[in-house]
Amino acid sequence: MAMMKAARLHEIGGKFVLDEVPVPAPGKHDVLVKVEACGVIPNLRNVVTHFPTWYPFLPLPALPAIFGLDAAGTIAAVGEGVTSFKVGERVYVNPGVGCGECRHCKRGEPTRCDAYTFMGYFGFGKDSQRIFEKYPYAGYAEYTTAPAANLVRLPYSLKSADAARFGYLGTAYSAIRKSGLRPGQDILILGATGTLGVGAVLLALAFGASRVVVVARDAAALGRLVALDPQRVIAITLGEGSIHEQVRGRIPDGVDVMLDTLGAKAPAELSVDAMQAVIRGGRIIQIGGVAGPIPIDPHPFMCAQLQYIGSLWFTPAEGDEMASMIAAGSVDLGLLESRPFGLDQLNEALDEIEANGNGFANFHIRVQ
Numbered sequence: 585m586a587m588m589k590a591a592r593l594h595e596i597g598g599k600f601v602l603d604e605v606p607v608p609a610p611g612k613h614d615v616l617v618k619v620e621a622c623g624v625i626p627n628l629r630n631v632v633t634h635f636p637t638w639y640p641f642l643p644l645p646a647l648p649a650i651f652g653l654d655a656a657g658t659i660a661a662v663g664e665g666v667t668s669f670k671v672g673e674r675v676y677v678n679p680g681v682g683c684g685e686c687r688h689c690k691r692g693e694p695t696r697c698d699a700y701t702f703m704g705y706f707g708f709g710k711d712s713q714r715i716f717e718k719y720p721y722a723g724y725a726e727y728t729t730a731p732a733a734n735l736v737r738l739p740y741s742l743k744s745a746d747a748a749r750f751g752y753l754g755t756a757y758s759a760i761r762k763s764g765l766r767p768g769q770d771i772l773i774l775g776a777t778g779t780l781g782v783g784a785v786l787l788a789l790a791f792g793a794s795r796v797v798v799v800a801r802d803a804a805a806l807g808r809l810v811a812l813d814p815q816r817v818i819a820i821t822l823g824e825g826s827i828h829e830q831v832r833g834r835i836p837d838g839v840d841v842m843l844d845t846l847g848a849k850a851p852a853e854l855s856v857d858a859m860q861a862v863i864r865g866g867r868i869i870q871i872g873g874v875a876g877p878i879p880i881d882p883h884p885f886m887c888a889q890l891q892y893i894g895s896l897w898f899t900p901a902e903g904d905e906m907a908s909m910i911a912a913g914s915v916d917l918g919l920l921e922s923r924p925f926g927l928d929q930l931n932e933a934l935d936e937i938e939a940n941g942n943g944f945a946n947f948h949i950r951v952q
Contacts, residue, residue, distance in 0.1 A: 587606060588607045588726035589726050590604075590605050590927075591651075591928075591930045593647060594647055594648045596632065596633065596636055600724070603648070608728075609729075612664055613732055614731055615661065615666060615729065616662070616729055617657045617660060617728050617730065619656070619723055619727060620657040620744040620952045621657070621743075621951065622656070622724055622951060623654035623723075623751060623946075623947070624925070624947035625705070628705075628934060643707045643709075644706050645713070649704075649720065649722075651705060651724055652728075653679050653704055654723060655676070656674070656677070656738065656750075657728075657952070658674055658675070673737060675736060675738060676735070676747045677728060677735060677736075678730075678899075679705065680695060680701070680897050682700050682701075683697050684731075700712075701715040703715070703716075704722020704723050704724070705722075724927065724951075737907065739907055742907070742917075752783045754897065754902060754906060756787050757906045759784070759895040760784070760788060760843070760869075761902065763869050766792070767793075770796075770840050771795075772799060772842045772862075773798055774842065774854065774855065775799070775845040776943075777801075777806060777809065780943075781943055782919075785809050786812070786915050787906075789813055789817075790909055796816055797834070797835070797839060798810070799820045799858065801823065805942065808919070818834055820834075827858045828861040835861075839863065839866065840867070842858055842859060842861065842867070842869070844858070844872055847872050848872075848873045851876075852874050852876035852877065859878075865888070919944060920944060921945050923945050930949060
């Protein structure tokens with residue numbers, strides 16, 4: 585039996601251990617991917633340390649388990665029922681898997697499935713363990729298995745290391761699509777210098793936004809975003825007055841769209857402040873997962889015809905669209921700074937990303 589190396593977690597709060605496990609065989613409608621790179625999620629340590637107590641409704645896989653979102657590599661084998669993908673093709677594996685049978689999955693909207701689960705991360709429902717058991721081989725291994733329907737073909741020009749950033753890019757891409765942002769409209773990105781925010785800025789520019797208002801604390805990092813397009817990117821620094829007053833000082837009518845990329849530990853007050861910069865009929869999209877109540881007075885919301893929308897991850901079809909934009913040169917990932925680590929250095933990578941991570945650094949595990 586062929587064996588492979590995999591970084592596995594054996595206990596909650598523990599370190600990842602490099603183990604040898606059998607190379608899996610793909611199911612009938614699955615593929616086997618030889619992993620070349622897999623992203624390191626800044627929140628991973630929280631997930632494997634605190635989620636059982638913080639969010640017991642978001643189940644983790646049974647331990648020992650292989651974690652790792654955002655795997656990219658080359659197809660090594662295909663199941664007997666797979667006809668559209670061939671051995672040797674370079675792909676990104678979208679880790680979001682639904683049950684495949686409910687009305688949402690059949691409509692191509694797996695993110696709405698009650699059993700929706702991130703392979704190699706956490707799940708969203710009571711049926712997630714069944715999906716973990718079906719797909720236990722995630723990105724921190726030499727090989728992974730996945731449904732063929734979850735693959736995104738990678739353009740020749742896109743490095744596997746950059747594709748390992750697709751989770752963040754795709755989350756922003758799907759959110760901007762849901763916002764209905766049209767060329768010539770304005771968008772505010774809250775938390776713009778974070779890992780999720782930087783990708784959102786790149787995509788907002790590619791979508792044709794007239795002005796992209798970037799909001800964050802780090803003035804130097806904001807300057808890097810302004811340099812992408814000084815005529816269109818407007819920087820607002822947190823701590824220099826209320827967000828909405830600063831925005832309306834530059835754009836009196838307000839912005840058409842607000843994208844909230846702040847994480848769970850950010851003050852919800854920042855979100856409430858920024859929401860007041862949105863014009864009548866505007867859309868507020870939540871993708872960062874700010875924890876805590878957001879006070880919304882229904883009557884003003886109704887009168888201003890505002891929309892507050894939650895957006896989770898992205899579909900493989902949206903991944904295909906985004907890959908096409910990158911191939912066409914509409915989205916340039918050249919500003920991402922590669923931070924590779926070996927499979928046996930996953931614990932060190934988590935330490936480093938906690939100490940020195942930023943939205944421009946592309947932390948990833950280089951498997952092959």
